[in-house]
Structure formats: C-alpha cells, structure tokens
Amino acid sequence: MRVGLTDTPVRRRRWTRRPHPPISRLVPAHPRLQLTVNGRPVAADATGQQSLLDFLRDTCDLTGTKRGCDRGECGACTVLVDGAPTLSCLALAHGCAGQSVQTVEGLGDVQAPHALQEAFAAEDAAQCGFCTPGQLMAAAALLAREADPSETAVRAALSGNLCRCGTHPKIVRAVRRAAQHLREAGTASDHGTTRATTARAPEASRS
Numbered sequence: 001m002r003v004g005l006t007d008t009p010v011r012r013r014r015w016t017r018r019p020h021p022p023i024s025r026l027v028p029a030h031p032r033l034q035l036t037v038n039g040r041p042v043a044a045d046a047t048g049q050q051s052l053l054d055f056l057r058d059t060c061d062l063t064g065t066k067r068g069c070d071r072g073e074c075g076a077c078t079v080l081v082d083g084a085p086t087l088s089c090l091a092l093a094h095g096c097a098g099q100s101v102q103t104v105e106g107l108g109d110v111q112a113p114h115a116l117q118e119a120f121a122a123e124d125a126a127q128c129g130f131c132t133p134g135q136l137m138a139a140a141a142l143l144a145r146e147a148d149p150s151e152t153a154v155r156a157a158l159s160g161n162l163c164r165c166g167t168h169p170k171i172v173r174a175v176r177r178a179a180q181h182l183r184e185a186g187t188a189s190d191h192g193t194t195r196a197t198t199a200r201a202p203e204a205s206r207s
C-alpha cells in the first residue's frame, strides 16, 4: 500500500487481542463505603452505580429524603454533602466516601425541631410536604452562609426546589422567619450541623 506522494510502503499495524480479567475481578460487586451521615459514621456495602439517594433511603433507612423526578430537576432529594446542597439522585454514593452527609433527619425532629422546621410549620409552608425536606436542606445551606438573606436571595437559593403545591411565597416567608429567629438567638451560622449531633440518630454503622 502506498500513501500520498511518497513511494514508502506503509505497513498496517497488527492488533493483538489481549484477554482481560472479568470486570467482577477488577471492581467488587458491592464495595465497602464509609462516610458520615448526620454526624454518625456509616460503613455499608454499596454498588458502584448506587446513587446517594438510594443509599440513604434503602441502606440507611433515612426516608425523609424524597425521590421526585430522579433526574436532577425537582430538588426533592436535596441533602448537604460537606455543607453543600447536593442532588442525591445524581450523586453516586461512592462519590461521597469519606464525606459528611446531612439529611433532613439530622436537621431536627419533633422533640427538637430546627428553627427552619418551626418556621415552616408556623407559616404553613407545606401542603403535601413532599418537597419540604429538600426545601429545608437548601434553606439550611443558605442560612449557613447568609444570616439575613433578602427575599431575592432566598428565592435564588431555592430556585432549584420545585413545589407542585405552589407554596413558594410561604416557603420564602418561613426561611426569612427562621433566619430572624436564629439571628435573635445568636446562632445564625448554626444551620443544623451542630444540631445534628442531638437529633434523632440515623442508622448506625452496618457491618
């Protein structure tokens, strides 16, 4: 075979097939995953493809985090990963290895509600309540970085959290009410991480 203007013969490269080990030998089916959930260490098996949402709901039995669209559009599955609001339906569980995850269960409970949860109740900011856990976690992240967010800032921070019941005006009021409460209590930056240590314990470490 001759190429271009030269008379130099070009030899085709010969490809040799090299057998590779089965994928199951390279990646264990259920690799061990270690992370912190609501202030408690968790060690459990998780498949490489398992989402953080599935891991929290199915493995940790923390069903407060909701599955809405399951494709990153509704915000119902929002949790905090190292303090950052994260769509757990799009995050791989193993991608959070060694990190700290906070769910709505770690924010507070009936006995010790977080200021946000109290404000949502006071403002009647939940109708069906399906979007509420995600709204609360996104709001918690906002209050952690902004003690006195404007209405515009609240709307921007929660813009990825849809509410099919249309309670957005009440949600915005509730977040600003919680912010005021936290400022008056002098705990504006304590959005829930500290509170998580006293909130209801999540699923303990599994072995």
Ligand code: FES
Binding pocket: 066, 067, 068, 069, 070, 071, 072, 073, 074, 075, 076, 077, 078, 087, 088, 089, 090
């Ligand atoms: S369930 Fe994750 S964004 Fe809708």
Ligand code: FES
Binding pocket: 125, 126, 127, 128, 129, 130, 131, 132, 162, 163, 164, 165, 166, 167
């Ligand atoms: S309260 Fe029903 S979806 Fe928001």
